[in-house]
Amino acid sequence: MGNIMAIFGKEMRSYFGSPIAYVMAGVFLLFSGFVFRNQLLEFHDMSVYLKLAEREEKILLNVNTEVVTPFFEFQTFIWMIVIPMLTMRLYAEEKRGGTYELLMTSPITSAQILIGKFLACYVLYLLIEAMAFGYIGVLSMHAQLDWGPIFSGALAVVLIGATFISVGILASSLTENQIIAAVLSFFFLILLWIIDWAAWFASDIFFVILKFLSLIEHTRDMIHGVVDTHDVVFFISAAAFFLFLTHIVLESRRWRA
Amino acid sequence: MIEVDRLTKRYGAFTAVDDISFQVGKGEIVGFLGPNGAGKTTAMRVLTCFLPATEGTARIAGYDIFDNPLEVKKRIGYLPELPPLYRDMHVRTYLEFVAKIKGVAPKESRRRIDEAIAQCGLVDRTEQLIGHLSKGYRQRVGLAQAILHDPEVIIMDEPTSGLDPNQIIEVRQLIRELAQERTVILSTHILPEVEMTCNRVIIIHEGKIVAVDTPENLTAHTRDTTRFFVRISGDVDIAAKAIATIDGVSDVTRANNGLHVHWPAEADLSAAVSARIVELGMGLVEMKREAMSLEEIFHALTMHEEEV
Numbered sequence: 001m002g003n004i005m006a007i008f009g010k011e012m013r014s015y016f017g018s019p020i021a022y023v024m025a026g027v028f029l030l031f032s033g034f035v036f037r038n039q040l041l042e043f044h045d046m047s048v049y050l051k052l053a054e055r056e057e058k059i060l061l062n063v064n065t066e067v068v069t070p071f072f073e074f075q076t077f078i079w080m081i082v083i084p085m086l087t088m089r090l091y092a093e094e095k096r097g098g099t100y101e102l103l104m105t106s107p108i109t110s111a112q113i114l115i116g117k118f119l120a121c122y123v124l125y126l127l128i129e130a131m132a133f134g135y136i137g138v139l140s141m142h143a144q145l146d147w148g149p150i151f152s153g154a155l156a157v158v159l160i161g162a163t164f165i166s167v168g169i170l171a172s173s174l175t176e177n178q179i180i181a182a183v184l185s186f187f188f189l190i191l192l193w194i195i196d197w198a199a200w201f202a203s204d205i206f207f208v209i210l211k212f213l214s215l216i217e218h219t220r221d222m223i224h225g226v227v228d229t230h231d232v233v234f235f236i237s238a239a240a241f242f243l244f245l246t247h248i249v250l251e252s253r254r255w256r257a
Numbered sequence: 258m259i260e261v262d263r264l265t266k267r268y269g270a271f272t273a274v275d276d277i278s279f280q281v282g283k284g285e286i287v288g289f290l291g292p293n294g295a296g297k298t299t300a301m302r303v304l305t306c307f308l309p310a311t312e313g314t315a316r317i318a319g320y321d322i323f324d325n326p327l328e329v330k331k332r333i334g335y336l337p338e339l340p341p342l343y344r345d346m347h348v349r350t351y352l353e354f355v356a357k358i359k360g361v362a363p364k365e366s367r368r369r370i371d372e373a374i375a376q377c378g379l380v381d382r383t384e385q386l387i388g389h390l391s392k393g394y395r396q397r398v399g400l401a402q403a404i405l406h407d408p409e410v411i412i413m414d415e416p417t418s419g420l421d422p423n424q425i426i427e428v429r430q431l432i433r434e435l436a437q438e439r440t441v442i443l444s445t446h447i448l449p450e451v452e453m454t455c456n457r458v459i460i461i462h463e464g465k466i467v468a469v470d471t472p473e474n475l476t477a478h479t480r481d482t483t484r485f486f487v488r489i490s491g492d493v494d495i496a497a498k499a500i501a502t503i504d505g506v507s508d509v510t511r512a513n514n515g516l517h518v519h520w521p522a523e524a525d526l527s528a529a530v531s532a533r534i535v536e537l538g539m540g541l542v543e544m545k546r547e548a549m550s551l552e553e554i555f556h557a558l559t560m561h562e563e564e565v
Binding site for chain 1: 302305306307308309326327328330331333335337339340341342343344345346350354355358359360402
């Protein structure tokens with residue numbers, strides 16, 4: 001535990017001691033804030049228009065589905081770009097700078113290093129996310145919000161972040177070049193994101209498999225307010241799976257040829 | 258303290274370390290000497306549990322490097338060729354981090370860090386960013402990192418490479434101080450360095466141990482013969498034949514633009530050689546004594562062993 005905290009503290013200091021944490025938080029908050037603002041203005045225009053039109057049939061306008069849901073959907077998309085930049089340095093930088101030799105020749109296991117690094121990145125992710133929830137907080141002062149879908153959306157964000165980060169860490173453990181690590185994880189996340197497009201052209205069993213592997217498919221219900229345990233299990237096991245793969249990659253160097 | 262038993266490390270078809278065995282006793286300073294690419298770094302990386310051995314094993318302080326890596330790592334301080342430093346950390350912060358991962362008890366930590374800082378002459382640099390330090394000071398931080406947890410064994414890979422002459426003297430001095438109560442293995446490709454720091458030298462060439470000897474004996478080998486480089490104006494082949502007939506000259510070989518002339522160390526044939534060149538009516542452009550290169554020492558040593 002002490003070893004995990006040592007690595008965690010070092011990574012945190014590194015994130016906040018350099019511009020990375022601030023720049024990435026800024027990028028994320030700027031884009032997600034922009035989307036939030038656009039959705040809000042659109043919602044406003046629509047409600048004004050409906051009022052003026054004085055239409056016979058009542059159209060239900062819901063601030064949750066018009067503003068909050070698209071906000072969550074767009075967030076996960078921005079994270080696909082931001083997270084590779086947070087994870088790319090975790091192993092690649094240590095390998096390039098020779099400090100990996102220090103870690104690996106210290107009485108600390110590679111699993112402890114991995115968990116410490118994962119937790120540091122995850123806590124940073126959750127901190128930035130928490131700031132984005134400020135937008136919803138402001139909205140709640142002026143609108144009647146349905147908190148159920150907001151909590152389930154928050155759960156989706158918490159879960160998918162762990163998966164994204166574990167994919168990014170795996171990419172970082174494969175190379176000593178940070179750019180390659182970022183591109184690899186970016187590529188892999190997009191692939192996992194859009195894999196269900198391919199599903200439409202596949203048949204039977206492949207349709208089911210591809211559909212199941214798609215990250216977008218597993219977030220959709222949760223963002224709309226339906227928490228299904230199989231989605232929760234999917235994300236937790238996906239994160240665990242990629243971390244396990246990373247562990248194998250790191251340990252394999254120590255296997256006897 | 259260190260027992261290496263038939264250790265072999267292969268990278269695919271390439272054998273970096275080939276069946277080496279040796280022992281190092283407590284308190285010894287042992288130098289790995291060999292040209293670049295001889296397998297020194299690989300051997301050290303295997304001993305520090307950074308790389309696995311393909312065959313064979315080693316025990317450090319009684320613990321097997323393959324079965325008990327954590328116990329081995331607790332007892333080893335390692336300074337790789339490139340000091341493993343985080344450039345964006347301050348010296349003290351860095352050492353605090355290293356103390357944590359090296360398993361220094363929190364109560365001990367402060368005292369150990371202060372000691373290491375004092376020993377490595379870093380007292381007035383503790384608040385500086387490592388990235389702003391000169392190469393010599395970075396090497397000191399690397400050394401401080403290696404001794405921080407008071408290890409029984411210190412392994413250093415080319416501790417003086419890339420330093421200027423003053424820094425080299427300081428670092429060698431430091432190594433001797435640190436070695437007083439510890440067992441040290443260091444690698445180098447510079448012969449005088451082992452003379453100055455080590456009790457024993459292990460010469461590695463192409464992954465194999467070529468010789469194990471004291472530095473005194475080793476340099477004695479190289480002093481058996483004297484070698485002169487001679488540059489002449491005129492036909493080099495004729496001159497070579499003429500010089501070879503001088504009584505006492507043991508060998509004459511062609512070197513680039515001139516000749517290498519060897520004779521036993523106790524004789525001084527420089528006058529005879531220059532006189533012979535002048536007799537031939539040729540010009541003596543240059544004549545200088547040359548030190549034997551490391552490769553030639555290996556050659557001499559291997560020849561020597563075959564003769565015996």
